[in-house]
Amino acid sequence: MPDRFRPHLARALDTLQAEVPSLASRLGRAVGERVIEIEVDGAPFWVAVEAGRVRVRDDGAGCVAWGRASGETIDGLLAGRASIEDAVMDGSVELRGGLDDLVALDEALRVFIQCAVRAPGILPILASWRARRGGES
Amino acid sequence: MSAAPIPGWLDQAIQRTDWFRRPPSRVGGPAGFKEWQHFCVYGRDFDLLLNVSEVDPVASDGPPVVRLTTLARYDRWFGDVETIPADEVDIRAGRVDARLGESTLRYADGAYRLDVRCRSVPVRAQLELRPVSMPAPIYNVTTGDGPPIHWVVIPRLVAHGEVTIDGVRHVLDGTPAYHDHNWGHFRWGRDFAWEWGFGLPQEASNPWSFVFARLSDRALNRTRMQTLFLWRGRRVHRAFRDANIRIRHHGLLRADRVLKVPPVMGLIARGTATDVPARMTIEAWSHDTRLEAEFTPVDVAQVVLPNDDDFGVTIINEVAGELAVEADVAGDRVELRCPTIFEFLGA
Structure with missing residues (x-):
């Protein structure tokens, strides 16, 4: 399956930086010096802070936390069809890492959402991702 | 889908109190404005809340954001907050007349008319709401550390029309309904x-x-x-x-x-x-x-x-x-x- 999530996440991070830069800096602080692996629909990539902002990258060296989910699961979480707690408990979201790193990952998720709901440019990106997912299914 | 007309004096009282103020930021005024029109309808076996809001963005620059909030309660809640793209919005200041994508809200001829087509939840409503009671304007209510907010409430209306929730159609014929309208500069x-x-x-x-x-x-x-x-x-x-x-x-x-x-x-x-x-x-x-x-x-x-x-x-x-x-x-x-x-x- 084509890797649709990664380019959309990269666009979303750029949009946060452009539209709500002071809030986006909090996302960088939440991620800190960690390298986090994210795998969506079997396609892994990494996120980390580079030059003061969170970016998507290809290099997973130093990865300390790992999260895996399907695009369908992520869409379900964004649409409220499941809670993050239920998704973790039923295994549709898998997490691995030290407790401190997983807590930081959860905080980064919360901060990302907080930034995203304040940035008007995020909605078209979400719509684009959903449209491409819909076109594949 | 109609009921008896309301008295002319009641119609005038509503037209003089209940109208879209709209954000002053559109014409160079202060930002941070919020306004919404809120409607509740009580069927025999469902509840419906519809809210049309227009607010200035705070975290970023840009034009006011218009949203349609829908909450319907049948055997469970259905709902969402839909942000309407700016090019699909037409709100007229000085009256109740708004188009939000496929949905419309108008007051004319003694009735509020709502035609709501939710994009993300299975809710559709075509309503005519005739006011029964006089509006009560309540202006300059303090929120503490900011400018006051304003409120107009029309507690009692009768609804005619139909509401479809999750594929189940409900016909309304004199169903009780409520309406209010809030606006002002305040910050969540x-x-x-x-x-x-x-x-x-x-x-x-x-x-x-x-x-x-x-x-x-x-x-x-x-x-x-x-x-x-x-x-x-x-x-x-x-x-x-x-x-x-x-x-x-x-x-x-x-x-x-x-x-x-x-x-x-x-x-x-x-x-x-x-x-x-x-x-x-x-x-x-x-x-x-x-x-x-x-x-x-x-x-x-x-x-x-x-x-x-x-x-x-x-x-x-x-x-x-x-x-x-x-x-x-x-x-x-x-x-x-x-x-x-x-x-x-x-x-």
């Missing part, structure tokens, strides 16, 4: 909270309608304003203020499931804990009136809003429940028992 997350509610009889022959509101600090320790109105027919029959009202919360509602809208905010505001009371009692009195009301919540949905100045959230609890009002008004016995939705806003 500041030191204020509110709770308000209303009661509408299911029987058209019962002339009484009930509305109360309380604004307080965010911690609910200090009441800044509270008011209670009792309408008889079209007009306010008694009004109570501040020291003549006592509102008490009893226990806490513990819901098994809480719908949160927009759904993505459920990733931030998690869980089902709320600070909604399990029961609420209201007493009001004057030289010739004694009123007692009891609201018993049964179900709650939450509208979760990002705060304007911090990373917290403001939660508007829309609480379905049963209301019982009993009063003695100068010897007249008042009794009102009805399903309703109270709203509790807090952190």
Whole structure:
């Protein structure tokens, strides 16, 4: 399956930086010096802070936390069809890492959402991702 | 889909009080404006809340954002907050006349007409709402550390039309409905909270309608304003203020499931804990009136809003429940028992 999530996440991070830069800096602080692996629909990539902002990258060296989910699961979480707690408990979201790193990952998720709901440019990106997912299914 | 026309004086009173103000920022005025038109309809076996809002963005520059919030309660809650793209919005200041994508809201010829087609939830409504009671404008209500907010309430309307929720069609023929309109410059997350509610009889022959509101600090320790109105027919029959009202919360509602809208905010505001009371009692009195009301919540949905100045959230609890009002008004016995939705806003 084509890797649709990664380019959309990269666009979303750029949009946060452009539209709500002071809030986006909090996302960088939440991620800190960690390298986090994210795998969506079997396609892994990494996120980390580079030059003061969170970016998507290809290099997973130093990865300390790992999260895996399907695009369908992520869409379900964004649409409220499941809670993050239920998704973790039923295994549709898998997490691995030290407790401190997983807590930081959860905080980064919360901060990302907080930034995203304040940035008007995020909605078209979400719509684009959903449209491409819909076109594949 | 129509009912008897309303009197000309009532039509004029509504046109003079209830109209879209619209954000002054559009013409160079101060930013931070919020405005919404709120409608509730009570069918025999469903509740419907529709809210059309226009707000200035706070965290970023840009034009005001228009949203349609829908909450429908049938065998469960359905709902969402839809942001309408700017090129699909047409709102006329000075009247109630708005187009939001495929949905429209208008007041004309003595009736509000809503044609709502939700894009993300299975809710469709074609409604004509004819006001029964006079509007009560309540201007310059303090929120504490900012400019005042303004409120126009029309507690009692009758609804005709149809509502389809999750494929189930409901025909309305004189169903009770409620409407209010709020606007002002205020910021979510500041030191204020509110709770308000209303009661509408299911029987058209019962002339009484009930509305109360309380604004307080965010911690609910200090009441800044509270008011209670009792309408008889079209007009306010008694009004109570501040020291003549006592509102008490009893226990806490513990819901098994809480719908949160927009759904993505459920990733931030998690869980089902709320600070909604399990029961609420209201007493009001004057030289010739004694009123007692009891609201018993049964179900709650939450509208979760990002705060304007911090990373917290403001939660508007829309609480379905049963209301019982009993009063003695100068010897007249008042009794009102009805399903309703109270709203509790807090952190």
